[in-house]
Each structure stands twice: as C-alpha cells, then as structure tokens.
Amino acid sequence: MDDGTRIGETLLADVQRRRIPEDALGLWWLGQASFIARGAGVTVYVDPYLNPSPRRIVPPPFRPEHVTNADVVLCTHDHGDHIDPTALPGIAGASPRATIVVPGVARDKVIGMGVPADRVVVPTIDAPIAFGKLTVTAVPAAHEELDYAPERGYPYLGYMLQLNGVRLYHAGDCTMYDGLTERLKAHRPDVVLLPINSHDWKRTRQNIIGNMSYREAADLAIPMHYGMFAHNTEPPGHFVNYVLEHYPTQKIKVMARYEGFVYLKA
Template identity: 45%
Template sequence: MMEQKRKGAALIREIARTEPPHGVLAIWYLGQESVIVKGDGITIYVDPYFSGDLDDGDWRRTFPAPITPEEIQGVDLCLITHEHDDHMDAKTLPWLHRSSPKAPIVAPACCKPALLEMGISAPGLLTADDRQPMELFSKLRLTPIAAAHEQLERDTDGGPRYVGYVLELNGVTLFHAGDTLVYPELIERVGALKPDIALLPINGRDYFRRQRGIVGNMDYREAAHFAREIGADTVIPLHYDLFAVNAEKPGHFVDYMYEQFPEQKCHVMARGERFVYVTPRAFLQP
C-alpha cells in the first residue's frame, strides 16, 4: 500500500511538472476510461475512477488505480461521460471537488442529482449538452457529443444521457468517446471536427453480458473502422482491462488495425503512462 501511494504521489508530481508546448497534449491513462489530459496549462480529468475494491466479486478491479482519490491535486476541469459507477465515481469525485473546489465538473443533466448528493456545489456543475459547445478558460473549446450506450437516450428537455467530448486545446483536437456504439451521426459529427487523436472503447457487447446487465460498446473492429472513418491521426483504445467480466484484449485491436489499416497510428497505453501526442501541424511553418 505504501509503495502504491509513492507511485501515486510521483504521478501527481509528473502531471504538475508537464507543460506541453503548442501543438502537443499530454495524456495519462488510469484504467477503464479514466484519463488525464493536459495542455496550455489546463489539467482535465475525464471519468476519474480511482476507488473500487480489488476483491469485490465479479466486479473486482484487476489492478489498483495508479492514484488514490485523496491524492488528487491541481484539477482545472473534470468531465463526466455518464452516471455509471466506473465513470462517475462517488468515492472519487468528492475528493476531487475538495482538493480543487474551483474546477468545474461537466456532466449530462441527468447526473446532477447524484453529483449534488456527493456534496458537489451547484455553481460548479455545468451541463453537457450536445447542442451547446462550450468555451472555457478562453483556451478550450469543448463539444459534448451524444453517445449511444447501447442506445441514444435523451431526457425530457432533449439532453443526452450519455456523452463523449471533443476537446480543442493547445492546437490539438482530441475526442474521448465515453461509452458508445457507432452510429451514423457519430461518424458525421466527430469527423466534421477533424480529431487528431481518438480515445475509443473496445470491449464490445454480447448477449450473455447483456443478460447480466452489462451495457456494451463498440468492439475493437468497430473502433478501428470508426477511427479510420473520422480521419483520426492516432487512436488509443480504452475500456478493456479493469474488470475481467467485461474485458477485451488490446492486442486484438492492434492486430486488426495492422491488418486492415497498416498506416493508421495507434497506441496502447500502459497503466499510469504519460503519452505525449504531437499533432502533425506542430512543425508546419507559419
């Protein structure tokens, strides 16, 4: 446990010290769909899931979170894709809010009651609506994208239940898909925003998992074709390794990508890794 805390503290220090130049984003992978993105001085946590029990029956974590909730520091913005526990973590978000009380938390409208129950203050909650892009910190354009997990669902006001996010920051455009299947409008909407990098779930779905109440996503083949269709420069797979009952082998994704689209760049991130992405436009002459 002490060794894990040392690793978590080191990771937090690494994030604080990392200052990507223009045309660059730094991304840290923390398991499932939890990532940290940093660029232009802004540190963004997406779906931070840092709790969970390593011995919790079928839903035990296969590895501990690289950082613990109480180690969280220096958050400027938190993005939540939907209300499922492994994306909107009631044991992580209160710590995040206490450590960084000025950091807005963006989530679909249906998440607000649960976030308020966690002690998140209402002024810090922003609604993720796919009809309303946001301009934040005068540096970040954030576009929520409706996700289909496994269906497109909207509330009575037309707001999406599940979302992904397109972040335009520091000269780079990043798409975090959240939990979703591929549907035609998703290809059109994301493709129009020309993402440099796409973070996509690959765990798929099947009848037997659905019978157990496990809601599915695109599989590794669909993720590969989707990345190609939207014109992403680089694709990173997510949502494949945290729970044995809902897992996929990222090697299948890499093999399929190599066989079908050998010129498509992809990267499988190690747990806690910092991946420094440089857009091809970074070295173009003005």
C-alpha cells in the first residue's frame, strides 16, 4: 500500500466517522477547488478533481471508484479541474445515489462521459434545489467575464449550500462582478471558499471581500484554487496579508491539503 492510498483511505474514513453536531459543517480540502462537505448525514463533493494528470503538483488522494459516499456532486464549470472526465463517471458508478449538478452548457458532455442522464441536474440561477436536508442555490460566476448567453445561460457557476444549519458559499473560479456582493449579502454565508489563483489577484480577487463590510462578510473565509499547477497558483499568504491588513476582524483559515475540520456556527 503506497502513501497516497493510505492518505485517501484515512481521509474517506474520517469523512464517514467524524461526528458533525447540529449547526456545524465538516469540510475536507482535496486541493484546487475540490472539497467535501458533510452534515446531517449528507455528503457533498464540489469540483472533485481526481485525474492523475502529470501536470499536477501533487497526486490525487484517492481514485474516483473509492468514492462510495457521495449524495450530491456540484460542478462549477467546464474546465478539466472542475468537471473532471475521470472523476465524474467513476463517482457516479461507485455512489449510485449521487446526483450530479452542472451548468447547462456541460450537461451533454457529462452524460457523454457515462453519467446517467436522469442523475444530471442543471440548476436555475437563484432557485434553491432541495436534496433531502441539503439546499443548493446556483449563482453566476465570472471567469474574468460572466459570458452569459440566452441560449445557454451562465457557463460558470458558484454554489450556495445550506446544510445542517450552516450556509456555505463555494465561489467556483469567480472574480468580482457587479451584483455579486448583493447576492452574497442576501444569502449571508457563514463560510466562503474563495479562489486566489489569479495572475492579477489584487484587481480581480480581493474585492470579493473588499466590497463587503465586516458585518456583511462571512464569518470565515477560506482561500482555495491554488497549489495544483505550477503555472497557475498563488501563495495563500498574499490573501492572508491583505485580509489582515484591511479586515482585521475577518476570520481566515488556510487549510492544509487533505485536512478536515468542523466549522461550528456561533
């Protein structure tokens, strides 16, 4: 058994065994924008990237067929590290109850990967979808631009999750755009997962927090989407330094790769 297999087995066992009390959410970071969220007996994978590509700085923690516990898989946009053609069919096969949520422009592609059509869901923007005790709301994301077209909708999404009394915002690969702050204020997330990989971070990323006062921002901000590809990464210290300088009351957590922790809502 190699070290990677041990890490994956330990991580997945922790997801299943970790006790998550009420008004709390378990989070595990798999690297890049990939997370597992769990609460109230519901397990959600967001942008699971498990392709063993040689471009990765670090190998995937486990293989897709090891994911037998997925209830919902959320994919933000059709890039290979977000809609992974290795991960999605493998997870769908190993977790036969899992629903796969994708932008409309990616639906046919995901079905073509071998995911059954009746398990692929395209969300309507700002319309909550209930999956048992989990509620998911898709919001537009700007991958530099929103790139909206009437015939295809928004190709890039973020997701608001409400689970076990906690509100979580996964921003996808979003940069700031007019209207995003108002959406975040309306949902009042407890935890925000924010990408920091931009080559012009000060212009495009920091203002997601910078346009919100500390009373309107989330309780906890977690940087993501870095440390996977040598050509597209950013030291998380830049994010931390900016927030500490400008928003010293804002809580921040930099997660170690494959770390799991339980967020307790105050």
